[in-house]
Amino acid sequence: MKGAPMKAAPMSRVFPIALNTFREAVRDRVLYNLVAFAVLMSGAAILVGQISVGIEKLVVINLGLTAVSLFGVVISIFIGIGLVSKEIDKRTLYTLLSRPVRRWEFVVGKFLGLVGTLVLNTFFMAIGVFGALLYVAHHFAKPDAWVLVALYFIILQFVIVTGLALLFSSFSSPLMSAVFAFSLFIVGAFAEDLRGFARMTKGITRWIATGAAYLVPNFSALNVITPVAHGQPVSGQLILYNTAYALIYATMAICGAVLIFERRNLK
Amino acid sequence: MLAIKILGLEKIYNVGFWRKKPKYALRPLHLNVGEGEIFGFLGPNGAGKTTTLKLLMGLVFPTAGTARILGMEIDDPRMKAQIGFLPEQPYFYDYLTARELLEYYAQLSGVAAKERSRKADEVLAKVGLPNVAGLQLRKFSKGMLQRVGIAQAILHDPKLLFFDEPMSGLDPLGRRDVRDLMEQLKHEGKTVFFSTHILPDAEALCDRVAVIHDGELKGVGAVADLTSGVRGKIEIIWSGRIIPPAFKGLGADCHVTGDTVRAIVSEECQDAVLDALRNAHLRLISLSPVRNSLEAYYVSKLQPGKAAAEVRP
Numbered sequence: 167m168k169g170a171p172m173k174a175a176p177m178s179r180v181f182p183i184a185l186n187t188f189r190e191a192v193r194d195r196v197l198y199n200l201v202a203f204a205v206l207m208s209g210a211a212i213l214v215g216q217i218s219v220g221i222e223k224l225v226v227i228n229l230g231l232t233a234v235s236l237f238g239v240v241i242s243i244f245i246g247i248g249l250v251s252k253e254i255d256k257r258t259l260y261t262l263l264s265r266p267v268r269r270w271e272f273v274v275g276k277f278l279g280l281v282g283t284l285v286l287n288t289f290f291m292a293i294g295v296f297g298a299l300l301y302v303a304h305h306f307a308k309p310d311a312w313v314l315v316a317l318y319f320i321i322l323q324f325v326i327v328t329g330l331a332l333l334f335s336s337f338s339s340p341l342m343s344a345v346f347a348f349s350l351f352i353v354g355a356f357a358e359d360l361r362g363f364a365r366m367t368k369g370i371t372r373w374i375a376t377g378a379a380y381l382v383p384n385f386s387a388l389n390v391i392t393p394v395a396h397g398q399p400v401s402g403q404l405i406l407y408n409t410a411y412a413l414i415y416a417t418m419a420i421c422g423a424v425l426i427f428e429r430r431n432l433k
Numbered sequence: 434m435l436a437i438k439i440l441g442l443e444k445i446y447n448v449g450f451w452r453k454k455p456k457y458a459l460r461p462l463h464l465n466v467g468e469g470e471i472f473g474f475l476g477p478n479g480a481g482k483t484t485t486l487k488l489l490m491g492l493v494f495p496t497a498g499t500a501r502i503l504g505m506e507i508d509d510p511r512m513k514a515q516i517g518f519l520p521e522q523p524y525f526y527d528y529l530t531a532r533e534l535l536e537y538y539a540q541l542s543g544v545a546a547k548e549r550s551r552k553a554d555e556v557l558a559k560v561g562l563p564n565v566a567g568l569q570l571r572k573f574s575k576g577m578l579q580r581v582g583i584a585q586a587i588l589h590d591p592k593l594l595f596f597d598e599p600m601s602g603l604d605p606l607g608r609r610d611v612r613d614l615m616e617q618l619k620h621e622g623k624t625v626f627f628s629t630h631i632l633p634d635a636e637a638l639c640d641r642v643a644v645i646h647d648g649e650l651k652g653v654g655a656v657a658d659l660t661s662g663v664r665g666k667i668e669i670i671w672s673g674r675i676i677p678p679a680f681k682g683l684g685a686d687c688h689v690t691g692d693t694v695r696a697i698v699s700e701e702c703q704d705a706v707l708d709a710l711r712n713a714h715l716r717l718i719s720l721s722p723v724r725n726s727l728e729a730y731y732v733s734k735l736q737p738g739k740a741a742a743e744v745r746p
Contacts, residue, residue, distance in 0.1 A: 182540045186526070193528040256524050261585055264490045264518035264595075265541045266510035431493040 179267050180275040187279020188286075191245060196283065199237050200290050206233055211298035222302035227313060227395040230295035235320045235391075237291065238284050239351055242324045245283075246331025247343035249276040250423075254432055263432070270424045277332055277420055284324040292317050309397035315405060316394040322412035326383045327351055329419030336423040336430070354385035383415055434504065436593050436624040437466040441498035442488055444648075458484040460649045461498060466626055466641075468592075471619050473635035473642040473656075474628040475731055481648040482628035483521055486597050490518055503593060514543055517586030521597040521628075523578060527571035531557060531581055534570060535588055542589035556584040561610050575602040583611065587618070594618060596627035600634055612638060636660065636727040644734040651734035659730045666723040667703055670695045672716045679709035697723060 191197070207230060214225045250273070253259040262272060292314075299310060330350055334343035353360070357379060364375035388408055390400050441461040447453040459481045466472045476482050487493045489500055491508050505512035525534050535553035544552055557566050560580040565573070573581065579602045586594055599615075600608045615625055615638055629635055635642055636656060643653040671694055676687050680696060683705055687696040698706055700722070710717055 178543075179541055182537060186529075186537055190526065190528055257520060257522075258524060258526055260487075260490070260492060260520040261518065261523065261525070261538065261582075262541065263492060264513060264516065264520075265538065266514040266543065267541055268510060429494070432487070433493065 176268070176271050179271045180278065183262075183267070183272055183275025184277075184279035184282060187249070187276050188282050191280065191283040196241060196245065197287060197290075199241065200287065200294075203233060203237055203291050204294055207294040207298045211301045214302055223299060223310075224395045226298045226302050227295070227316075228391060230291075230298060231313070231316050231320065231391045231394070234288060234291045234295065234317065235323065235389075238288060238320060238324045239327055241287065242280065242284055242328045243331050243344055243347045243351070245280055246328045247335045247340045247347065249280060249332055250335045250427065251340050251343075259432060269428050273332065273336075273420065273424050273427055277328060280328050281325055284328070285321060288317060288321055288324070307397075309399070312390075312394040312397070312400055315400045316390050318405070319388045319390055319408055322408055323385055323388050325412050325416045326354075326385075326388075326419070329416035329423070330383070333419040333423040333426075336426040350382060351385065354383040355389070356386060357382055357384040358386040384411065388412065434468050435465050435501075436468045436470070437464070437472075437489070437500065437502055437626060439464040439485075439489075439498070439500040442485070442495050442500050443497040444484055444488060444493065445496045457648045459488065462645075462650055464643060464650065464653065466624065468624050469619070469622055470640045471615060471625045471638050472627070473639035474626065474645065475630065475632065475635055475642050476628070476645040477630055477735070480645045482645060483597055484648070485645070486518075486520075486595055486628060489595065514589070515592045517589070517591040517594045519582045519586045519594075519596045519599055522575075522601060523582035525570050525578065525581060525585075528569065530567050530569050531562065531573075531584075532566040534581065535585060538585050539588055544589050552588055553584075556588050557581075559587070559614065560584045561607075576604060576607050579603055580607070580610075583614065587614075591623070593624045594626070596625065598629055599627055600629065600631055608634065632728050632731055642727065642730075644731055646735050652730070654730070656727060660725050660727060665700050666697050667700055667720060668695065668697050668723050669706055669710075669720050670718040671710055672718055675713060675715060677709040677713040677715070679712075680706065683709075693718060 207226075210229050211226060214222050214229075218225055253262070253276075259272070263269065295313065295317075296306075296310075299313075300306065327347060331343060331347045334346045338346065360375070360379040360382065364372060364379045367375050387404075390404075394400065439462050441463060442459060443457075443461045444459040445455045445457055448456045462485060474482050474485065484493065488495050489502065489507055491513075500507050502512050503515055526537075529537065532550070532553045535556065536549045539549040539552055540546075554563075554566060557563055560583050562577060562580050562584070565577070570578065570581065579599070583596070583599065586596065596615075599611050603611060612634060615627070618625055639656050641653065641655050642659070644651040672692060673694065674689050674692065676685075676689070676694055676696075680687060680698075683698050683702045685696040685698040685702070685706065687694055696706070703720075707717070707720075
């Protein structure tokens with residue numbers, strides 16, 4: 167074939183797959199959730215302005231960031247679980263993998279496409295949060311900048327959840343993948359408590375509890391909504407640690423998904 | 434040089450919940466396809482045609498055996514850059530337009546950015562869809578999707594094409610177009626390996642065919658050889674509805690259809706039947722030797738007993 171396409175870097179195939187995944191999400195009207203979010207934030211801003219005195223910002227930041235997190239997690243799980251299985255079920259994968267596309271390039275491309283969609287979604291939601299904040303406070307204060315860090319941590323959560331959804335979808339049905347991913351998200355939200363519990367136990371229970379506590383994703387460390395809502399700063403060290411943790415965790419999940427998918431028969 | 438060399442490719446699925454039993458989807462298959470050939474892979478539904486194609490495309494992994502395509506391993510991406518594949522009943526990203534889909538695939542196949550749009554339009558015209566490039570695929574009929582499937586397979590000018598039931602879902606005109614396209618591909622020096630259970634298509638197009646049934650290769654042969662043999666019988670057609678009495682003694686197999694009679698007799702009786710027609714003042718329409726057909730070969734491989742008893746032109 168006229169040249170040797172495999173001389174091209176893997177990113178020349180990963181990027182189009184990511185772009186197509188993004189395009190699919192947009193055309194399947196995934197970003198319509200922004201309308202619901204906009205309605206929620208507008209309503210909250212107006213309502214909070216009327217019923218709370220002195221804690222408007224606290225309520226708006228708490229509500230806004232929690233909504234950003236939940237909306238994004240729901241999207242990352244429900245789209246993430248279908249990223250691979252939908253392509254197998256609809257057999258769109260056949261014409262893709264019969265091209266010079268390696269299976270890992272497909273998985274990574276799908277992952278990056280969904281993460282890109284979530285980042286864009288979060289960007290628009292962040293505009294909504296800051297808009298509501300401006301509405302209730304009439305001006306921005308310096309500590310409001312920490313909201314950006316909280317949003318960054320929320321994106322890191324999405325990166326992990328998307329990786330896990332992809333991992334589960336590489337070996338189980340969409341329904342079971344959703345159950346696994348949601349369960350892990352909820353357990354991960356209490357990861358610090360689980361670690362505390364592990365420290366209190368003894369013997370074999372301690373081993374099991376400690377293992378489980380470190381195996382589940384530590385979403386509680388990525389949740390700084392409450393301190394940020396109170397205007398407290400986030401340390402640079404935590405930002406660094408959380409970034410490294412999320413990237414390593416997601417990479418491991420993606421590697422697991424790739425390892426399974428590389429061996430899977432597409433019946 | 435061989436375009437495809439299959440060496441004992443085998444696929445077994447373990448079926449059952451508790452006590453898994455092996456199910457042969459493909460028994461060890463040995464097959465060679467030369468460059469520039471149109472090769473038909475024939476068999477009924479569930480024979481193992483699609484499994485073979487999926488194994489060659491690396492979509493499922495063999496239990497045993499291997500294959501080389503264009504001299505390379507089946508998982509070699511350099512090889513995949515030189516092949517095109519049309520799956521059975523293809524389905525594509527329906528939120529894309531035909532042009533977007535083809536440009537996407539062209540990008541994945543390594544077609545230069547400046548050529549993608551032109552290539553997409555070119556192949557859409559080639560498959561008879563010149564005016565729908567901007568239409569979303571969810572609005573396409575089954576036949577149109579089949580044509581898009583062919584377009585994406587030939588998009589990057591591959592040396593070797595794999596088509597799984599390429600005529601499926603096409604109307605007679607569409608089938609003729611695809612046949613013409615495959616002949617054109619052959620003239621361009623491409624190798625085409627296609628599966629089908631539509632025998633007239635295979636007979637019209639293929640240089641060689643293989644018959645597969647129950648996951649087992651039953652036979653391989655050149656179409657010219659399979660259909661050139663004369664069976665020692667002749668077919669005679671005359672006008673009217675009368676069958677001369679002399680035909681009974683000649684062991685003729687006669688059928689009256691409308692205002693013509695068709696009879697099949699052994700070659701040795703040729704003079705006798707002509708005399709009988711002349712004596713009865715009947716008008717001869719045609720007399721021709723009965724040749725082997727691909728259908729007869731196919732049936733002989735699938736149902737050996739039945740085929741031996743049948744004599745069909």
